[in-house]
Amino acid sequence: MTLPYYQLVAILVIIVLLLLGAWSGRKFIFRRRHLKPSEPDTLLSQSPTEKSNVDESQILRTYFRGLSYVIANETDKAVAEFVKVAQVNTTTAEIYLALGQLFRNTGELERAIRVHRDILLRPNLPEDVRRQTFFEIGLDYKKAGFFDRACRTFEEIVEKEPKNQAARRELSALYIGMREWEKALDLCRDLPATQDETSILAHLTTEVAKAAEQAGDRKKALSLFKKAVELNENCIDTLLHYGDFLLNDNQVQKALEIWEKAFLINPEFTTQIVDRIMKLPVAEREGRIEEFFLRHRGDYGRIKAFNLAYIEWQIKSGRLQEARIQLQDQLRQKRAGRKLFNLTKQLILAAEPEAAAKDENSDLIRSLLTADFRFEKNYHCQKCGYRLDQITWRCPRCSSWDSIFPR
Numbered sequence: 001m002t003l004p005y006y007q008l009v010a011i012l013v014i015i016v017l018l019l020l021g022a023w024s025g026r027k028f029i030f031r032r033r034h035l036k037p038s039e040p041d042t043l044l045s046q047s048p049t050e051k052s053n054v055d056e057s058q059i060l061r062t063y064f065r066g067l068s069y070v071i072a073n074e075t076d077k078a079v080a081e082f083v084k085v086a087q088v089n090t091t092t093a094e095i096y097l098a099l100g101q102l103f104r105n106t107g108e109l110e111r112a113i114r115v116h117r118d119i120l121l122r123p124n125l126p127e128d129v130r131r132q133t134f135f136e137i138g139l140d141y142k143k144a145g146f147f148d149r150a151c152r153t154f155e156e157i158v159e160k161e162p163k164n165q166a167a168r169r170e171l172s173a174l175y176i177g178m179r180e181w182e183k184a185l186d187l188c189r190d191l192p193a194t195q196d197e198t199s200i201l202a203h204l205t206t207e208v209a210k211a212a213e214q215a216g217d218r219k220k221a222l223s224l225f226k227k228a229v230e231l232n233e234n235c236i237d238t239l240l241h242y243g244d245f246l247l248n249d250n251q252v253q254k255a256l257e258i259w260e261k262a263f264l265i266n267p268e269f270t271t272q273i274v275d276r277i278m279k280l281p282v283a284e285r286e287g288r289i290e291e292f293f294l295r296h297r298g299d300y301g302r303i304k305a306f307n308l309a310y311i312e313w314q315i316k317s318g319r320l321q322e323a324r325i326q327l328q329d330q331l332r333q334k335r336a337g338r339k340l341f342n343l344t345k346q347l348i349l350a351a352e353p354e355a356a357a358k359d360e361n362s363d364l365i366r367s368l369l370t371a372d373f374r375f376e377k378n379y380h381c382q383k384c385g386y387r388l389d390q391i392t393w394r395c396p397r398c399s400s401w402d403s404i405f406p407r
């Protein structure tokens with residue numbers, strides 16, 4: 001049995017709480033002594049009495065009950081047990097913190113926020129607990145969809161503690177959601193990064209480079225594109241737009257090389273590359289696209305995206321007979337999508353004026369009617385299945401990067 005992430009977190013929190021419970025108030029006392037040795041030891045004077053020993057064993061039993069409910073995935077009952085603990089042992093802010101996290105993980109966000117705010121009202125709250133509570137409130141707001149408030153909370157934390165990595169990561173993720181690329185990049189630029197995070201950094205750097213180019217700062221744009229390639233030399237997003245930048249700089253050959261590289265990394269994006277070559281000045285693109293398809297047909301002819309891009313180009317350049325043969329071949333395959341339907345329609349309309357094409361058009365129409373069409377959008381997210389018409393590098397539904405591909 002694999003436990004969900006929040007359950008594992010809850011179990012860890014509870015184990016910590018068990019240790020806290022077993023040591024009674026001593027950890028709390030120790031910290032307060034450590035921080036403020038001159039303060040009267042009020043907790044010590046209240047314990048340990050026989051009564052509190054009884055309370056401790058009751059608390060421990062309640063912890064265990066709560067823990068077993070978490071493991072059994074009965075989170076409502078778990079929450080009820082931990083509420084009892086928090087009512088008995090009102091001195092330990094950590095219990096309330098864990099309770100707030102449980103409320104958040106079970107979707108009771110109003111209660112989570114209330115519990116966390118209550119903690120902040122406590123007098124003499126240790127600074128580390130105050131900071132943690134504030135962070136938790138940021139997470140509550142984020143989960144509740146109050147992104148502005150979440151942003152303000154994390155911004156405040158980062159302002160006070162510029163080295164707080166967790167808060168910087170959370171804030172950066174929020175900025176990404178708001179398409180504030182430069183702010184997001186500034187926050188996570190110096191953080192230690194996993195391979196996945198480095199890939200995201202490449203996308204962010206590319207976005208900032210595009211914005212710099214649009215603002216006319218070509219020097220900044222160039223240095224950022226180079227940086228993005230350094231971060232992830234296989235990022236299709238980076239390579240496509242770096243090529244665009246080079247083309248705008250009249251470096252046609254360099255642009256073509258970089259797009260060719262993008263194609264070899266992932267031929268699923270043939271359309272994005274061919275569309276770019278089509279936009280070259282006439283003298284530059286003459287013969288180039290045909291050469292591109294002929295050169296790669298042997299290795300990539302089985303890839304649907306490659307074939308559809310090839311057919312599209314054939315129709316656009318009036319090679320209707322060649323396009324028709326390939327289209328018939330595609331229509332015989334098991335599943336046909338929206339793009340194939342549109343290409344067939346384009347071909348039939350383009351061939352209409354030719355009297356000789358009538359019979360062939362009838363054949364195509366027959367194939368159209370018998371093909372198993374699914375009129376799904378052209379792109380889909382491999383992580384969550386979301387479908388969309390345009391390529392994007394971050395899924396609008398599940399927020400995954402590099403998960404969108406042609407169908």
Ligand SMILES: [Zn+2]
Binds near residue numbers: 382384385386397
């Ligand atoms: Zn998705």
